[in-house]
Amino acid sequence: MSFLELSLTLHARQQERVELALEDLGALSITLRDADADTPDERAIFEPGVGELPLWNEIVLDALFDSAADRSGLVHALHELVPGLAPDRFTFREVEDRDWTRAWIDRFKPMSFGARLWIYPSTVAPGADDADKIIVHLDPGLAFGTGTHPTTALCLEWLDATDLEGRTVIDYGCGSGVLAVAALKLGALRVIGVDNDPQAIEASRVNAERNGVADRIDLHLPEDFPRRRENILVANILAGPLADLAPLFADCVEPGGLLALSGILQGQEGELLVRYAQWFDDLAVAVREDWVRISGRRRG
Template identity: 70%
Template sequence: MSWLELSLTLRSDQQEAVEAALEDVGALAVTLLDADADTSNEQAILEPAVGETPLWSLIVLSALFEAETDRSGLIHVLGELIPELEPGQIAFREVADQDWTRVWMDQFKPMQFGERLWIYPWNIEPPANSGNTVIVRLDPGLAFGTGTHPTTALCLEWLDQADLGGKTVIDYGCGSGVLAIAAALLGAADVIGIDNDPQAIEASRDNATRNGVADRIQLRLPNVDERTPADLLVANILAGPLYELAPLFARHVRPGGLLALSGILGGQESDLLERYSEWFEDLQVSKREDWVRIDGKRRTDIH
């Protein structure tokens, strides 16, 4: 069986609308690459989290469709969204099953976060004797986040160094479930994954089942009240929602509990530090590339 791959170069501000439109007309998977990078060394962002826009100014977007998809219909959809786009800027090619699998294998390799934690794609087997290594297995073709993005990496490293044994953890904006699954495999007794996208909930549920931790992960939409205080809360979303959600997060984290926030661009941390200092102390900033993680501890002198 073969597939149809569409690719084009676009500005980062066009990415969200184009990606949504292509998904509406049947895109099965989307890959984003930096148009200005050396593609031999560049790792793809595979189906980025909802609302997440890559930092790159120009993006090469590739979308996979069933082989019989009408090419002229796709060109029409893109022409409506980007009037200045010339048909010649859109490239199509047929991709065999084995070729598409090789693309995933080339662009998504095992990655280590901290001392113990690794992310492995399903098409690569980890070593038989892994010792104390904790391995999360993900299908890169289905995930909304695989660890390739700096914000995810910052959160995974924070979880790796935390004492999660027997603890309750909230993963707010769970996407693929990678952080929730990592927390469970690192010893958390209960994990609550929250996302406003039902497709993300399904992806998280599927990945949790594959990793054998579905019995310890509750998945839900944010409008369902959860009154159990968490020992740790991690949220990898965007600076705007993080600012608005500060009072909610303060209610969700028990006094003395821990918090980690990411999805924050460098330069956005000052307002968040001031906002969260009302409820949290020992706030620290960690940076990777152009992105920031803020972590701290819930104050015990206020409720």
């Protein structure tokens, strides 16, 4: 099996934001190199720990994806998530098989979201002291979302703080299925997951099976999505699609039902608040780093 490597050159100040975006887009491994070295052999490889910054002003960032990843889709999503990236600084190449996923997993540690919810990788087994935790077992994979990106974290924290008992949740843009699985483990009766990427549908199915909730999740491509009104809708995608899909989302949430939207950069929330105010009340904004979550309640 081969992989697709995306390389881009950027300034050190862009590194954290680009790295978070790539992780949320499903990167299996991310490494950094000194862009100012004279030859490739002189470019030291650097894998920073949490909160650490690279040592160089100009960086070459290499991210590995599954070989079937959509190149143009990755570039478009990166431009949405990190405006200002120069398109002429993107390059792609095929690389040979290595156990990149295992190396990523070895760096992936348990993370908490809210009062009860945790995400554990397969390399960490819950212990006797974890009995009161609600644990989602999830490894980094080939679709969006492991909880490391602020947009995913914002949605997980919202789910943890919301009464989901006996309710049906629509997860629009389900990616890895992390939000869907978390909702089911937090008490949701059923989840309807929707994604336009068949690979994401498969990732959601596999992760639901690993967590023992596959019998309570229905997965659909957008054209097969059953458009009926449900209790809760969560969508962690991008600001542009969130604006376009507003009428659909309004039709899919019952009166009094709840909505949570993320994938929104600070500065983009104003237009979305105006758009969704046509159908939703109690609109509220939460911010983590440079990212925003909007939540609200369906009018009626």
